[in-house]
Amino acid sequence: MTTAAQSITQLSEFLNERWKGVQPVAWGDALRESEFTRWVYQGLCGLEKEHQDEI
Numbered sequence: 229m230t231t232a233a234q235s236i237t238q239l240s241e242f243l244n245e246r247w248k249g250v251q252p253v254a255w256g257d258a259l260r261e262s263e264f265t266r267w268v269y270q271g272l273c274g275l276e277k278e279h280q281d282e283i
Contacts (some may be wrong), residue, residue: 240275 230238247262254262269275 232255239269239273243275262265 243266250258250262
C-alpha cells in the first residue's frame with residue numbers, strides 16, 4: 229500500500245519528468261497554461277514549491 233508521502237513524491241517525480249518535455253517549447257499560451265497547471269498541483273494536490281528546475 230502506498231502512503232500519502234509516497235504518493236506525493238511519485239506525483240512530483242511524474243510532473244517533473246513531464247515538464248522536461250514541455251519546458252523547451254513552452255511560450256505564450258502554452259507557458260501560461262503550464263504555470264496555471266503547476267499552481268493547481270501545488271495548491272490542490274499538496275505539492276510544495278519545488279526547486280527552480282522542478283515543478
